[in-house]
Amino acid sequence: MSENVKIAIITVLNQSEYFSLQLDESTDVAGGANLLAFVRFELNGNIEGMLFCQSLSTKTTGEEIFKSVDSFIKENEVDRSNIHREALAVKGLDECLKKTLDGAVKIVNFIKARPKNSRLFGVLCDEMGSKHKQLLLHCEVRWLSRGDYDGKLASSYLELVTDENWLKRLTYLADIFCALNVLNLTLQGKDIHKFFVQDKVDLMIIKLQRWALKVEQDSFDAFPVLHDFFETNEVKIDKATATTIQDHLKSLASNLRNYFPKIEEEIQWIRNPFEEDYLKKLKISANEEDSLIEISCNQTLKSYFKSTQLVPFWLNVRKDYECDCERAFSTLIYLKNKYRNKLNVESDLRLKLTSFNPDIDFLVKNRQCQKSH
Numbered sequence: 001m002s003e004n005v006k007i008a009i010i011t012v013l014n015q016s017e018y019f020s021l022q023l024d025e026s027t028d029v030a031g032g033a034n035l036l037a038f039v040r041f042e043l044n045g046n047i048e049g050m051l052f053c054q055s056l057s058t059k060t061t062g063e064e065i066f067k068s069v070d071s072f073i074k075e076n077e078v079d080r081s082n083i084h085r086e087a088l089a090v091k092g093l094d095e096c097l098k099k100t101l102d103g104a105v106k107i108v109n110f111i112k113a114r115p116k117n118s119r120l121f122g123v124l125c126d127e128m129g130s131k132h133k134q135l136l137l138h139c140e141v142r143w144l145s146r147g148d149y150d151g152k153l154a155s156s157y158l159e160l161v162t163d164e165n166w167l168k169r170l171t172y173l174a175d176i177f178c179a180l181n182v183l184n185l186t187l188q189g190k191d192i193h194k195f196f197v198q199d200k201v202d203l204m205i206i207k208l209q210r211w212a213l214k215v216e217q218d219s220f221d222a223f224p225v226l227h228d229f230f231e232t233n234e235v236k237i238d239k240a241t242a243t244t245i246q247d248h249l250k251s252l253a254s255n256l257r258n259y260f261p262k263i264e265e266e267i268q269w270i271r272n273p274f275e276e277d278y279l280k281k282l283k284i285s286a287n288e289e290d291s292l293i294e295i296s297c298n299q300t301l302k303s304y305f306k307s308t309q310l311v312p313f314w315l316n317v318r319k320d321y322e323c324d325c326e327r328a329f330s331t332l333i334y335l336k337n338k339y340r341n342k343l344n345v346e347s348d349l350r351l352k353l354t355s356f357n358p359d360i361d362f363l364v365k366n367r368q369c370q371k372s373h
Contacts, residue, residue: 001358002347008356009051010076013039021051023069025060033060035068050350096244100169107161167229168241175223176252179207193311194263195271201260205253212249215242271310274302 013019022038033056052072056064072078093101111121161167183204187197211222220227220237230236269278273295282289295301295317305313351358 001363002350004358004363005350005356006052008359009039010078013078021069023065025056025065035060035065037069037072053350093248094244097169097173097248100166101173103166104170104173164233164235165238165241168226168235168237169244171226171229172223172241172245174225176248178225179204195310198260198263201256202262205256208249208253208256212246212253215246215249218242270314272305274305 020040022040023035025033025035027033034053035056036053037051039051054068054072056068058064111117183200186200207222214220214222218237220230265281266283269275269282269292272278273292279292279296282292284292301313301317304316308316
């Protein structure tokens with residue numbers, strides 16, 4: 001039954017647009033280290049359930065905990081979200097830009113397929129005075145087989161790199177991938193939180209919208225590679241390519257907003273608990289409001305807030321409370337006592353703690369009935 005509930009949780013979890021994990025580690029009566037993971041997700045209202053309870057065989061470091069969670073997610077094919085510039089850029093590509101990108105990938109793989117090709121490419125770049133002389137193999141496209149490297153294929157590549165409109169689209173893609181790469185790198189590192197991410201994404205959306213407007217006005221200085229191509233070759237943009245670029249920028253802005261919807265006003269107080277305008281918009285209980293007033297009137301905390309980052313601040317002022325994992329460990333201690341210290345409690349814990357019910361009809365259907373003798 002526990003396995004059936006686990007499948008149900010993962011199935012519904014993958015249908016949810018967002019989910020969060022709550023992790024904790026503790027030692028049981030037998031001295032074993034147990035990692036317990038709760039998941040909370042949104043699907044017709046907030047739903048939560050125990051995702052897994054696994055023993056940590058050696059160390060209980062953050063690295064080992066991450067490996068355990070990562071292994072579970074991969075084994076059970078749980079969807080994970082992240083800002084991948086390739087995925088965001090390609091998702092909104094129309095057929096014309098998609099063909100341009102595919103053509104560029106094939107050219108890169110053709111050059112990298114043989115050492116001789118790479119050497120000749122380096123010589124060509126050197127003769128042209130190019131700053132870059134090496135290419136990275138595109139990791140998501142298989143190498144072309146040796147039988148494809150004939151004159152016909154090389155000729156088709158030559159046609160691409162001498163096509164002015166294809167080069168315009170390619171230089172635009174180089175610029176937009178660079179911009180998304182900068183965003184991606186900005187959202188990595190320590191003390192990155194929801195509000196920081198939201199600010200950076202909002203900024204990127206505004207930039208994309210402004211760039212689309214500038215393209216409509218035949219201004220391309222926001223795209224340095226594309227702009228340099230125009231200046232160097234004394235060419236102008238054609239209407240079809242300009243429309244393609246404009247539509248793609250609007251699509252990117254829309255996709256980013258779908259991935260990162262605006263933060264609700266009701267939780268903006270977390271950004272600054274000393275800001276009165278945020279506090280006026282709260283809809284919380286009297287006890288919660290009293291606790292927040294205590295924080296907002298504490299001048300020592302206010303000084304500390306000004307001198308530190310948001311995450312360390314809240315970690316410093318948080319109160320002790322009983323969380324899902326702590327309640328789960330209380331149940332674990334009850335189930336795995338000194339009389340049953342060899343028990344693997346994951347299945348029992350899942351049935352005890354989750355709000356999901358096993359599919360009894362399905363389970364019975366897959367069992368053979370035992371007739372009386």
